[in-house]
Amino acid sequence: MDNNPQPSNSLVSVRNLSFSRGDKKIFDDISLDFERGKITAIMGPSGTGKTTLLRLIGGQLSPDQGSIWVDGQNVHHLRRHELYTLRKRMGMLFQSGALLTDMTVFDNVAFPLREHTHLSESMIRTLVLMKLQAVGLRGARHLMPNELSGGMARRIALARAIALDPMMIMYDEPFTGQDPISMGALAHLIKSLNNTLGLTSIIVSHDVHETSLIADYIYMISESRIVGHGTPEAMRQSNSAWVEQFMTGAADGPVHFHYPAKDYIDDLLSSGKRY
Amino acid sequence: MIQYLQTLGAQTRASFTKLGRATLFLLAVLSGIHSVVPRPKLLLNQLYSVGVLSFLIITISGLFVGMVLGLQGYYTLSDFGAEESLGVMVATSLVRELGPVVSALLFAGRAGSALTAEIGLMKATEQLSGMEMMAIDPLKRIIAPRFLAGLLSLPLLSALFSAVGIIGGELVGSGLLGLDEGAYWSQMQAKLDFQGDIVNGIIKSIAFAFVTTWIALFEGYDAIPTSEGVSRATTRTVVNSAFSILGLDFILTALMFGDH
Numbered sequence: 321m322d323n324n325p326q327p328s329n330s331l332v333s334v335r336n337l338s339f340s341r342g343d344k345k346i347f348d349d350i351s352l353d354f355e356r357g358k359i360t361a362i363m364g365p366s367g368t369g370k371t372t373l374l375r376l377i378g379g380q381l382s383p384d385q386g387s388i389w390v391d392g393q394n395v396h397h398l399r400r401h402e403l404y405t406l407r408k409r410m411g412m413l414f415q416s417g418a419l420l421t422d423m424t425v426f427d428n429v430a431f432p433l434r435e436h437t438h439l440s441e442s443m444i445r446t447l448v449l450m451k452l453q454a455v456g457l458r459g460a461r462h463l464m465p466n467e468l469s470g471g472m473a474r475r476i477a478l479a480r481a482i483a484l485d486p487m488m489i490m491y492d493e494p495f496t497g498q499d500p501i502s503m504g505a506l507a508h509l510i511k512s513l514n515n516t517l518g519l520t521s522i523i524v525s526h527d528v529h530e531t532s533l534i535a536d537y538i539y540m541i542s543e544s545r546i547v548g549h550g551t552p553e554a555m556r557q558s559n560s561a562w563v564e565q566f567m568t569g570a571a572d573g574p575v576h577f578h579y580p581a582k583d584y585i586d587d588l589l590s591s592g593k594r595y
Numbered sequence: 596m597i598q599y600l601q602t603l604g605a606q607t608r609a610s611f612t613k614l615g616r617a618t619l620f621l622l623a624v625l626s627g628i629h630s631v632v633p634r635p636k637l638l639l640n641q642l643y644s645v646g647v648l649s650f651l652i653i654t655i656s657g658l659f660v661g662m663v664l665g666l667q668g669y670y671t672l673s674d675f676g677a678e679e680s681l682g683v684m685v686a687t688s689l690v691r692e693l694g695p696v697v698s699a700l701l702f703a704g705r706a707g708s709a710l711t712a713e714i715g716l717m718k719a720t721e722q723l724s725g726m727e728m729m730a731i732d733p734l735k736r737i738i739a740p741r742f743l744a745g746l747l748s749l750p751l752l753s754a755l756f757s758a759v760g761i762i763g764g765e766l767v768g769s770g771l772l773g774l775d776e777g778a779y780w781s782q783m784q785a786k787l788d789f790q791g792d793i794v795n796g797i798i799k800s801i802a803f804a805f806v807t808t809w810i811a812l813f814e815g816y817d818a819i820p821t822s823e824g825v826s827r828a829t830t831r832t833v834v835n836s837a838f839s840i841l842g843l844d845f846i847l848t849a850l851m852f853g854d855h
Contacts, residue, residue, distance in 0.1 A: 378728050407730035418725030421717075432729045435736070480729075 326389045331356045331488055331520045332377060337386035339369070339376060346372055348544040349386070354488075359514050359521040361535035363528070363566065364542050365575060370524040371415070373541075374490045377522070378412060379403045391487065408436060411481030411489040415496060417473035419465040425452070425476050426461040432483045451479040455509060471502030478509065488520040489513075495527040503527075507534050528567055532556070540566060542575065617813045620734075624742050624812070627735040637740040645706045645741065646748030650755075652705050653698055657756035660693055661685060661763025668764070669772050678774055682783035685764035686757075690787065690796045691852070694757030696844050699803035702749050703836035707811035710741055711832040714815025715825035723816075738812050745808030746801070753800035795851045802843060807836045 326333045332354040339347045346369035354360045362370050375381045377388055379395045388395045393406060419428050429448045433439060439447070452458040455475040465473060474494060481489055491510065495503050511534045514521045525531045532538065532552035540548040540555070540563055548555065548563040555563055565573030581587065631638050668684045714737070717723050723733045761783075768774040787793070811832045818828035 375724075380724065380727060404730040404732070407728060410728070412725070412728040414721045414725050414728075416721050418721040420722055420726075421720070432731070435729070435731050477725075484729075 324389065324392055324394075325387075326392060327353060329355055331391055332522065333389045334373075334377070335387050335389070337376065337388065338384045339372065339381070340384060341372075345544050347383075347541075350541070350544075350546050351386075352539050352546070352549075354520060354522055355537065356520050357514075357518060358536040359510065359523060359534055360537045360539070361523045361525060361531045362539050362541060363525060363531060364540055365566070366526060368541050368543070370526075370541060371492050374412065374492055374522070374524055377490065378407065378410060408432075408484055409487045411484075411486040413474065413477050413481050413489060413491045413494060415493045417465070417470075417477040419468075419473055419477055419480070421465050423465075424461065425457070425463050425465070425468070428465065428476060429461075429480045429483055432480060436484060447483065448479075451483055452476075454482070454513065455479045456505075469502070471498050471506065474498075474506060475509065478513070482513065482517065482519075485517070486519070488522065491521065491523045491525075493525055493527075494523065495525055495530050503530055510534055528569065532567075542566075613817070616817060617809070620813050620816060621809055623734050624738050627732065627739045628743060630735040631740050631743055634740075637736075638743055641740045641744035642748060645710070645744040646752065649702055649705045649748065649752055652701055653752045653756050654759050656697065656701055657694075657759035658763040660697060660756075661689065661760030661765075662767045664688060664693075664760065665764035665767030665772075669768060669774070678768075678772075679778040680782055680786075681764065681768045681774060682761075682779035682781075683786040685768075686761050686783045686787050687792060689757040689760040689764075690792050692844070692848070694760065695753045695796050695800040695803055696840060698753040698756040699749060699800065699807055699840045700837055702745075702752060702804075703807045703811070703840065704833055706745065706748070707807050707832050707836050708829045710745070710808070710811040711815040711818070711829045712825060714738070714741075714812060715818035715820070715828050718816065718818060719820035719822070719825060738816065742808050742812060745811070746804050749804030749807065750797055750800040753796070753803075757796070791852075795847075798851075799844065799847050802847060803840050806839045806843060810836050810839065 325335055330353040332352075334350065334352040337347050337350050338345075352360075352362075362373060364370055372381065376383055377390065377395065379398070382396050387397075390406060390410070393402070395403070395406070398406060419425075420431065423431065426448055429451055430444050433444050433447060437444075448461070449458055452461055455478050457472060457475055457479065460468070460472065460476070465476075468476065478489075494506050494510065498506065507530045510521060510523065513519060523531060523535065532555065535552055538549060538552055538555050539546055542562060548558055548560050550558070556567055558564060558567070562574040564570075565575060571577050664685045665681065668681050669678055672678045672681055672684065714723075717733075717737065723737070726733045726736065765776070765779055768779055769776040814828040814832045814835070815825075818824045
């Protein structure tokens with residue numbers, strides 16, 4: 321019944337997607353492809369619904385129009401248990417890490433293994449230590465989530481996301497609020513995990529520098545449309561005013577510095593109303 | 596005027612939508628409840644935090660309520676020279692009404708608010724979403740064990756409340772006011788009906804447990820995931836539980852004890 325429109329080399333494809341929240345249009349007929357084995361970044365100003373796109377891909381939200389295909393399956397036509405089976409093969413790293421606060425680091429990483437497999441505890445221990453070693457935090461296994469720094473929490477969450485050996489990982493703003501060292505560590509980790517585990521990575525970010533260092537391909541989204549896409553190199557050379565503003569971080573340009581308002585002088589001189 | 600009607604209409608619609616969401620939530624939880632059976636440890640953990648941790652407040656409140664009943668009952672009954680019936684009076688009021696109702700109100704304040712805050716914060720910190728993305732249904736893993744724990748805990752706590760209250764009444768009656776201990780117990784034993792009083796009391800507390808836990812879990816799950824949203828949800832849990840418990844108590848009392 322569904323014709324698979326996915327090119328063979330892409331793991332995730334978004335086709336003619338439209339999505340609104342209330343009256344606000346978040347996506348208007350956008351199409352994207354995420355190539356297998358590559359790191360693809362989705363960039364754009366805060367509040368453009370980049371995280372919403374990840375939730376749509378993960379099947380937590382349903383599009384108004386259009387479809388999303390993951391590994392040959394139309395995400396929003398799956399039955400509930402099929403969706404859950406698919407999700408076991410998708411990792412997602414939340415901005416906050418989303419670690420379970422009532423468990424230690426070790427139990428957090430072991431959580432998906434204990435829930436989805438019938439492995440023995442000694443086997444789980446080995447697997448958890450391997451995943452923790454991969455993110456460099458094997459020594460922190462006894463800590464509780466509230467004892468971790470933001471960067472450590474994200475790395476633990478990453479270890480949890482790869483616990484079931486997924487085919488892809490979605491990163492939601494992995495660099496936000498990180499100091500330069502842990503930002504660099506995360507970027508390195510994302511790149512090396514992608515290459516060593518043969519993952520497909522999708523990064524949502526507005527951090528131009530770090531993201532363009534590790535991404536193979538970039539999509540830029542603004543005002544519910546794709547305003548540019550290409551390799552990081554091509555994006556830097558782009559002569560689109562919008563892409564240029566975003567890449568260089570200029571305060572004014574196609575994206576205005578001022579929130580839409582009435583004329584400044586009129587506003588100052590009109591008295592009487594509080595707002 | 597039109598604006599007033601519009602607001603009224605919008606609010607009515609919003610409350611019905613919420614009731615609908617709550618019902619769907621309940622059905623989803625009930626259909627997932629069997630998943631708790633093979634994992635008794637999840638249930639035990641929740642029985643501890645929902646039930647055992649409410650133990651102290653229930654015991655102490657029960658004792659004082661029973662002691663007050665003993666005092667007040669004695670003063671009133673002695674006017675008619677019927678202070679021998681103090682045991683019946685204390686036990687009947689506790690087993691039929693005060694036990695289930697007061698312990699449910701305390702339970703909503705102690706355990707219900709904690710449940711709402713816990714679930715709401717898990718939602719606000721994306722723990723529930725994170726679980727969904729790990730292909731783990733939070734309704735089965737998080738909500739269902741808590742629902743079952745609430746459903747089992749409150750009837751037991753109510754029974755405890757009544758038992759401690761009866762002892763409190765006896766302490767005041769025979770210890771303080773010099774009433775005959777034998778009369779207190781034997782009158783109670785003779786007059787209290789197992790079916791009519793005790794079983795009906797238990798049925799009441801099961802109904803309250805169901806409603807209170809449902810409200811607490813739903814409010815947490817439905818909370819706006821911000822600090823203000825969670826605090827409002829916690830307040831709503833306590834207020835809505837209190838209304839539901841007292842309203843439901845009137846209906847159940849009318850149905851159970853109408854023909855006496």
